[in-house]
Amino acid sequence: MMSNRKPGLETLSVHAGTPPDPTTGARQMPIYQTSSFVFDDADHAASLFNLQLPGFIYSRLSNPTVSALEERIAALEDGLGATATASGHAAQILALFPLMHPGDEIIAANKLYGGSINQMGISYKKFGWNASFVDPDDPENFRRAITDKTKAIFIESLANPGGVVVDIEAVAAIAHDTGIPLIVDNTMATPYLCKPFEHGADIIVHSTTKFLSGNGSSIGGCVVDSGKFNFAGRDKYPSLSQPAPEYHGLTFSETFGDLAYTMHSHAVGLRDLGACQSPINAWITLLGIETLALRMERHCENAAKVASYLETHPAIDWVSYAGLESSKYFDLRKRYMPRGAGGVFTFGLKGGYDAGVTLVDRCELLSHLANIGDTRSLILHPASTTHRQLTEEQLKAAGAGPEVIRISIGIETVEDIISDLEQALTGLELATVAE
Amino acid sequence: MNHDDYNDKYIIDVLKDTKTVAMVGASANWNRPSFFAMKYMQQKGFRIIPVNPGVAGQEILGETVMADLDEIDEPIDMVDIFRNSEAAGSITDDAIKVGAKIVWMQLGVRNDDAAKRAEDAGLRVVMNRCPKIEYARLYGELSWHGINSHVITSKRRRLA
Numbered sequence: 001m002m003s004n005r006k007p008g009l010e011t012l013s014v015h016a017g018t019p020p021d022p023t024t025g026a027r028q029m030p031i032y033q034t035s036s037f038v039f040d041d042a043d044h045a046a047s048l049f050n051l052q053l054p055g056f057i058y059s060r061l062s063n064p065t066v067s068a069l070e071e072r073i074a075a076l077e078d079g080l081g082a083t084a085t086a087s088g089h090a091a092q093i094l095a096l097f098p099l100m101h102p103g104d105e106i107i108a109a110n111k112l113y114g115g116s117i118n119q120m121g122i123s124y125k126k127f128g129w130n131a132s133f134v135d136p137d138d139p140e141n142f143r144r145a146i147t148d149k150t151k152a153i154f155i156e157s158l159a160n161p162g163g164v165v166v167d168i169e170a171v172a173a174i175a176h177d178t179g180i181p182l183i184v185d186n187t188m189a190t191p192y193l194c195k196p197f198e199h200g201a202d203i204i205v206h207s208t209t210k211f212l213s214g215n216g217s218s219i220g221g222c223v224v225d226s227g228k229f230n231f232a233g234r235d236k237y238p239s240l241s242q243p244a245p246e247y248h249g250l251t252f253s254e255t256f257g258d259l260a261y262t263m264h265s266h267a268v269g270l271r272d273l274g275a276c277q278s279p280i281n282a283w284i285t286l287l288g289i290e291t292l293a294l295r296m297e298r299h300c301e302n303a304a305k306v307a308s309y310l311e312t313h314p315a316i317d318w319v320s321y322a323g324l325e326s327s328k329y330f331d332l333r334k335r336y337m338p339r340g341a342g343g344v345f346t347f348g349l350k351g352g353y354d355a356g357v358t359l360v361d362r363c364e365l366l367s368h369l370a371n372i373g374d375t376r377s378l379i380l381h382p383a384s385t386t387h388r389q390l391t392e393e394q395l396k397a398a399g400a401g402p403e404v405i406r407i408s409i410g411i412e413t414v415e416d417i418i419s420d421l422e423q424a425l426t427g428l429e430l431a432t433v434a435e
Numbered sequence: 436m437n438h439d440d441y442n443d444k445y446i447i448d449v450l451k452d453t454k455t456v457a458m459v460g461a462s463a464n465w466n467r468p469s470f471f472a473m474k475y476m477q478q479k480g481f482r483i484i485p486v487n488p489g490v491a492g493q494e495i496l497g498e499t500v501m502a503d504l505d506e507i508d509e510p511i512d513m514v515d516i517f518r519n520s521e522a523a524g525s526i527t528d529d530a531i532k533v534g535a536k537i538v539w540m541q542l543g544v545r546n547d548d549a550a551k552r553a554e555d556a557g558l559r560v561v562m563n564r565c566p567k568i569e570y571a572r573l574y575g576e577l578s579w580h581g582i583n584s585h586v587i588t589s590k591r592r593r594l595a
Contacts, residue, residue, distance in 0.1 A: 007587050017578065020591045027589075052471045053478065054576040062580055070581030081582040232543070248466045255468045257542035257565060259582060266580055 009076060009192060010293045017071030018286065031283045032064040051247065051255075051267055061271055065279040069286050073212070073222045076191040076289070077204050080227030081262030083270065084220060084282060088187060088207025089119055090275035091221030092154075095183055095205050097269045098239045098261055099151045102128025106183075107145045108154040109136035110397040111164045114387035116185070117394060120154070135397070139170035146178050151236065152203075153180065157196055158188040158337065160372065161382060161406035162399025163320040163345045165329040165336060172200025179236065181229045187211070188344055188372070192296040193337040202229040203261075208277075210373030211343070214288035214295055218281040223265060227258035240264055295375065295411055300340030302417065303409040309418050310347050315355070315429035320399065321345035344372045344408045346382075346399055353402040355428045356381040360405070362424035365416055372408035377417050380406045438550060438562050443585065446569050449537055449559055453512040454482060456566075457504055457535070459526050460517030461485030463495050468541070469517040470495070472567040479570060484511070504529045513537040515566060516544055524549040531556045541565055 007015070018029045037056040039045035047053035056062055066084050074082035085091040096106065108120055110133035120131035130149070134141035142153050153175045155166045168184060175182040181202035186194060190211045196204050206212060208220035231240035232253035240260050243249040247267070252260040270276050300323070307321040319326070322333035323341030333341050349355040359379070360368045366379040370386050380386060382400035395401055409417060436445075456476065461483075462469045473483045473496055484507055485495045491502035501507055504514065504526075514530035516523045516539065523540050527549035530538050538553045540546065540562040550560040561569075571577040575592045578584045586592070 011587065015587045015589075016583075019575070019586065019588045022575070022591050025591055047474065047478075050465075050471075052474050054571050054579050056579060064579065067579050067581055071578045071583055074581065074583035075585070079583060081577075081580070083581050250466050255471060257568065259568065259577075259580075262581055 012072070012075045013292045014290050016075035017068040029065060029068050029283060029286055031279050032059075033279050034063075035059050051250065051263070059279065060274055060276045061266055063276075063279050063282075065286075066277050066282040069208075069220075069277070069282040069289075070222065072286060072289055073206065073208070074224055076292075077186070077224045078195060078197055079204065079224040080258055082222050082224040083262060083265035084208070084222050084277040085270075086221065086275040086277055087219050088185075088205070088209060088221040089115065090273070091205040091207070091223050092116065092119060092185075093273065094221075094265055094269045094275060095203055095223045096129065096152065097273065098264045099181070099237055100127070100129050101238070103130075103149060104128075104151045105130035105132065105147065105149045106152045106154050107131075107142050107150055108133050109156065109159065109166060110134060110394075111136055111159040111162060111166075111399060112154075112156055112185075113160040114382065114390055114394075114400060116156075118389055133397075136164070136166045136171065139167050139174060142171055143174045143177070146174075146180075150178070151180060152183050154183045154185070156185040156188065157194045158322070158333075158342050159399075160188050161344060161346045161380075161404075163322045163327060163329065163341065164399065165322050165332040167332055168196055168199040168201060168336060172202075175202075176200070179234070188342050189337055190292060190296055192293050193300075193339055193342060197226045197228075199336065202226050208285050209371065211296060211299070212289050212292065212373075213285040214291065214373065214375060216371055216374035216376065218284040218288075220277045220281050220285055225261040225265075227261075229261075230258075231260055232257075239268070244268070296340070296343075298411040299343030299373075299409060302411065302414045303343045303345060304341065305414045306407070306409050306417055306421070307345055307347075310421070313425060313429075315350055315425045317348040317350045317403065319345065319347040343410075344406065346404050346406050348401070348403045349405060349428065351403070351428050353383060356403060356405055357384060359424050359428060363420055364423075365412070365420035366407070366424075372406075374408065375411050377410035377412060377420075378408040382406050436550075436554065436560065438545070438547065438560070441561065441564070443573060445559075446561065446564075447573055449513075449539075449561060450566065450570055450573070453537060453566075455484065455509065455511055456481055456513045456515050457484045457486050457501075457507055457511045457530075458515045458517065459486045459504070461487050461495055461500065462517075463487075463490050463493060463500075468565070472515070472517075472541075472565060475567045476570070504533045504535075507533070511535045513539055513566075515539045515541070517541050518544065520544050520546045527553050531558060537561070539564070539566055542568075
């Protein structure tokens, strides 16, 4: 659109990154299912390998269908550029790769998806990367944990699974006081609910497997750069600010300006870590994103109704959904996610661990599985599944104690979702009596 | 002209009205940003005349390097400045003198006083941008590396 009107989120969801195919005129994005791309001649190949000419070499580095997805997510987040990855976990490693060296550390919220706590707390140590975890409810906890080795702060805008909202602006201010970027995982909120770059975040990561893809079919992730964090001349980030030996002394921040982080993520990150997204997964995710706004509206509406129903159920001790006035995150959520509180939340059963196992077993419409953000409603008992590697203390901090159920509300008829929960909860209110 | 935020149409018009570029501060070193930009723009059909007194008389990418703008005896559409912000001032004055239509200062280069002098003389000015990056962004090539082009269209994009 050549007018000065800025396209809305719904328009970007359908159009960004996918103009008609320049060769065939195909209106839907073609699936470029190819490993490699031919060179015109030796000079063309040299220009591509030297990063002097944009273009395709090999699908581990870039691929037309995957780059269409990258551009669409970058547009939805109002970012400068994006790098699609094999999964959300791959996105987290790719996001840190240009920033970290052995001995460096990140400060992360302790209220994160359990898989992220494992990845950062245990596996990162094998790279010589250290992570410390602090309670994000008091943003000053991040400031207190920062050392001269700290290269980034990592939070989830809307934390999985507990309906926790982090004060993004306060944490961004602390990161910038120290001259480090703030990375925000926006998977649970999606750009429909929250735009972290508007609140000072520098880098966004996604598991596209969830609400973006939206139908539980394709694993994928994405790193989005705002382009606002200036790496040029910053000795703290030598991968971007100092000559790269593998590109004959090219300095990314000098040659590519604010594109440096995204160029590095492709030319070095994907090249060497190999965690690229497949074209077919990117294509399915592009299809899913077309309906992001419609689905999110219904996910939020249904989740609010189910949360209200559960809050008054006698088998249930508490419901943690930032859309309920009883949530301590209600005001923060209204500030950062005015359109709704998302589709995922947790609740506590009076009957504890055993009641949790029974409830998920009894559900007939809700699926017992370890995913969120599907069109289908999903239910999970984190303590016996996704979060079982965590210690008792970590479980509590992550909002995943033994009595906790995580639920991801789909876009089915809401009365059917409530009806399935009602039959599954029958009798469980007696569990406390039996103890 | 708001030099903090150019709209796409302004940049497209500047690029469309440019055929011959005098690149001040062009480097003969193949891994310098100016070499990247020169090679790319040559491939897109621009005539690039390198200007660099330190290597005057030598060749870069098939073009003879000039010592200064005065030496060039053909019309120049754009003067592209790969020098620091301070040096951009006198280069802009030279660009006005030789009748260039556009002054373009590279990423990290900005001189608002010089820009005003150029605009008062009827030139168009772009600062703190790279014509290679803008061209690639606007014609879809940077999208190939995940960069947001901000282009929304139902028409086939023509690679010029």
